[in-house]
Amino acid sequence: MLITRTFMFSRLKTSLVGQYRFISVMPENLVKKAKKLCAYAAVDSNLDLSKHRIIGIGSGSTVVYVAERVGQLPNKDRLVCIPTGFQSKQLILANGLNLGSIEEYPEIDIDFDGADEIDSELNCIKGGGACLLLEKLVADCSKQFILVADDRKNTGILGKHWTQGVPIEVVPSAYTKISRQLTVLGGKPTVRPGAPAKAGPVITDNGNFIIDCDFGEIPSNKLQALNDKIVAMVGVVETGLFVHMAEKAYIGNSDGTVTIVGK
């Protein structure tokens, strides 16, 4: 049973040890403000330096503010941050945080990451930025997995807002075979193009392709079976369906409040 609570988080702590700073919510950039608000609230409410040392830093435009907030902590030197890809690694370094690797630290205390869409059971689609493989690995290695997202993504059912399809990372030579299998499964697969930055497909941090497969709206109770069928296809590396992995989501609303959904 998930509990949903909404708070006015516009007065946020400047650090975990006290002091408050007003964060204004300007009408011209509500989405950006919502991302910052939920990311700061998630870090302030969940990161506990007395028990958390190894933390996962996800990918995307919302996690930028997670890394920024963690970088403001006075005791940030105690932390080791595990990245979920190239952009994440750059965020960790740019905010003066200690960089570790999943190979060195396969047990992570807490992981913060963005999402492309979140359903009513905290399942989510990830991989809009093609980082889903390491994101799922880091989340799987974490004791706590916390989502941060603006309210456009909190729709209750996957495939409603995120209509480009479920991102699926595949070995390049398998994309034709897998596309055919996905069609048989009822999906509409498209190999993600790299245009305009690159001719041909997007290449992930792991040297693979991404197939975005539109299955329409996917009810929560169908997700696990769908994920299992896709993962069973030879050549599939991982899917962007994160089923029953997150324990909480911090949703930044355009009115300056943050909704917390959690178990």
Ligand SMILES: O=C[C@H](O)[C@H](O)[C@H](O)COP(=O)(O)O
């Ligand atoms: O591959 C990218 C990740 O899954 C991102 O966390 C996801 O796309 C959300 O990104 P953003 O916060 O930019 O919407």
